[in-house]
Amino acid sequence: MKQLTMFIFLFLLWMAFSFTLETANIIAGIVAALITTIIFSNRFLTSWQKLFNPVRWFWLIIYIIVFIWECIKANFDVAYRVLSPRMPIKPGIVKVHCSLKTDFARVLLANSITMTPGTITVDINNSDLYVHWIYVSSEDASIYTKKIIGRFENLLKRIFE
Amino acid sequence: MNSISYILFIIGAAFDLLGCLGLLRLPDVYNRLQSATKSVTLGTCSILLGLFFHYGFSAIGIKALIAIPLLFFTSTVAAHALIRSSYKAGIKLSDKTVVDHYKELKQ
Incomplete structure (x- = not known):
């Protein structure tokens, strides 16, 4: 759940930054968000329940x-x-x-x-x-x-x- | 819309100018960083906001809008890193300084 929250946030940030709906762009965003989530999810959002x-x-x-x-x-x-x-x-x-x-x-x-x-x-x-x-x-x-x-x-x- | 963005550009440029003036006029590193951080950050944010009003919800406008919070975080952290490292490097506070509690921590 924590990882999912972070992944969605990062992906939305990527989409806002690139601002196109091309397939290649979306795939690149998913990969980048996934890598960042795997590396950093343990360090941030220690109490993600507060987000909701x-x-x-x-x-x-x-x-x-x-x-x-x-x-x-x-x-x-x-x-x-x-x-x-x-x-x-x-x-x-x-x-x-x-x-x-x-x-x-x-x-x-x-x-x-x-x-x-x-x-x-x-x-x-x-x-x-x-x-x-x-x-x-x-x-x-x-x-x-x-x-x-x-x-x-x-x-x-x-x-x- | 265009006039709003031009007003924001002018305000931003004026604050940037004031920040740079502060860099020249204030006495020591610590006070100079004060003016450099505050005025220049808000001036630049104002210019970015003007850019957003100019281009609206397009690729450029959204990027400008996202750059504002990023700029806030990076410039405050950079100011903290600069001021702390200049203290650790032993740069003296100006003669006008009245109190220094940080010295106690160092000893």
């Missing part, structure tokens, strides 16, 4: 909307810092504690942090994220944790755990 839960998909859509909004905000933030003559930066690397358990959720959280205003993930050590922050507005752990990951952590918990 509509509530999780709903939260995923909310998450994507929030994420795009944060991305746009991030760009105006960078534009402001770059164009301002005095350059208002106060950079530093802070340690942020996250309560997510699964690896995939942590990866997505790290990616989200990288795309949001003024922050970029440097490293992960178990549940601690090291985040480079362009404007350290507070050195109190509870305040900056809320500022950096508060928006995403709850949504990701709803999606993946």
